[in-house]
Amino acid sequence: MKLAVIYHSVTGNTKNMGDLIVKGMNSVEGAEAKAFPIEAVDTEFVQEAKCVVFGSPIYAAHITGQMMSFLLSDAGKLKLAGKLVGAYTTAQYVHGGAELGIREMLDHAMVMGALTYSGGGAYGNPIIHLGPVGIDNTMDIGQFAENFEIYGSRMAQKAMELFAK
Numbered sequence: 001m002k003l004a005v006i007y008h009s010v011t012g013n014t015k016n017m018g019d020l021i022v023k024g025m026n027s028v029e030g031a032e033a034k035a036f037p038i039e040a041v042d043t044e045f046v047q048e049a050k051c052v053v054f055g056s057p058i059y060a061a062h063i064t065g066q067m068m069s070f071l072l073s074d075a076g077k078l079k080l081a082g083k084l085v086g087a088y089t090t091a092q093y094v095h096g097g098a099e100l101g102i103r104e105m106l107d108h109a110m111v112m113g114a115l116t117y118s119g120g121g122a123y124g125n126p127i128i129h130l131g132p133v134g135i136d137n138t139m140d141i142g143q144f145a146e147n148f149e150i151y152g153s154r155m156a157q158k159a160m161e162l163f164a165k
Contacts, residue, residue: 007036
């Protein structure tokens with residue numbers, strides 16, 4: 001089953017966290033996950049994917065203008081209706097608006113008919129309510145790596161549960 005991560009990255013943090021989500025997805029038997037920057041999305045692959053996760057860094061409590069533009073102008077080509085969709089962010093500060101950014105991306109996906117999911121508290125720790133957030137205020141965003149990998153495996157497991165025939 002194909003799964004995709006689509007991200008915009010400025011410093012590399014969002015790309016790196018997306019790669020960890022893909023690693024977690026690919027740890028689930030039957031998953032074929034790939035990550036794409038918004039500048040180079042393999043539209044055909046994503047159209048065939050059953051799960052898509054969007055990622056963006058946070059600036060001034062919002063996703064980047066580039067990610068917003070992508071969601072408004074290009075995401076319609078991805079045929080998100082009925083797909084499982086999630087979101088993640090990276091931010092500089094704990095109260096920098098990371099959850100708002102996740103909601104921005106999830107809201108766009110829901111408008112396109114997607115099913116949103118995160119796992120919430122259903123699996124216990126780490127509890128990932130809306131989507132994982134990596135904070136880089138310590139210059140060690142790697143401390144959040146495990147959450148992103150676990151999130152990826154949870155998204156893949158749910159996609160398998162919903163869409164495997």
